[in-house]
Amino acid sequence: MALFSSLTPVFIAIICVLIGIIMKKTNGEKEKPDTKSKHPSRPWVDEDLKDGTDHPLEEEEGDEEWQGLEENVAHVPFAGERYSEAEMIKRSQTFYELLNKRRSVRFLSDEPVPREVIDNVIRTAGTAPSGAHTEPWTFVVVQDPDLKHKIREIVEEEEEINYKKRMGDRWVNDLKRLRTNWIKEYLDTAPYLILIFKQVYGRLPNGKKKTHYYNEISVSIACGILLAALQNAGLYTVTSTPLNCGPQLRVLLQRPANEKLLLLLPVGYPKKDATVPALTRKPLEDIMVLM
Secondary structure: OHHHHHHHHHHHHHHHHHHHHHHHHHHHHHHHHHHHHHOOOOOOOOHHHOOOOOOOOOOOOOOOOOOOOOOOOOOOOOOOOOOOHHHHHHHHHHHHHHHOOOOOOEEEEOOOOOHHHHHHHHHHHOOOHHHHHOOOEEEEEEOHHHHHHHHHHHHHHHHHHHHHHOOHHHHEEEEEEEEOOOOOOHHHOOOOOEEEEEEEEEOOOOOEEEEHHHOOHHHHHHHHHHHHHHHHOOOOOOEEOOOOOOOHHHHHHHOOOOEEEEEEEEOOEEEEOOOOOOOOOOOOHHHHOOO
């Protein structure tokens, strides 16, 4: 009994320490959400615009399953164009000067554009490289006035919410100097709208999913080539990523579930009174590192 009495203070001390540790841990867990809430929120991003390249397909596909590609692709002789150094410098300078005139134009005329030109620039975009040559792109060309207006209604409705709620003050303030807003008149006036969809996967002859490697990067390269082709043809556009509109536009345009909207380009000639922001581009020394 005397031994128990002498140990009682020790037991009490141990219990107090344990209670203190438990309470500290509990309080720490309660404080964690508050700590996180103090960090500035990341800009809101549309799910369709997130890169799904690294997302594995469902188990039914299997890593070793045949992807529907030829086992042995024939190789043919290749002879590329070869220019003199002087001609190379001249051509590269001329092409730079052409592309340096490219501007994002939001005031587009309804003047008709030859359909053959649109066919040719999309053919050009289709020459882009792609992962395992899967060509994971779909270019939807809209010229019907009623369909263009429905697209505008969907985009403007969501864009107003984006500007007022989703994008955040920093994003909206950064856009003020460019005088942009959710009103997209060019979606009605441009003679063509080109909607570029990335195919996040394809379909095998047996109906199972087919992997589209680097689909995001591949389609982005195709979009860059398309912009250069439009500039070369004397046509203008503004790169538009209609946030939160992808699912609605897929339904409207009757596109399959494996396609996600990446970019929307209104295409046409500038209006006679069109204006653009007086922007400058970074000099070469700020964008190139020579090692």
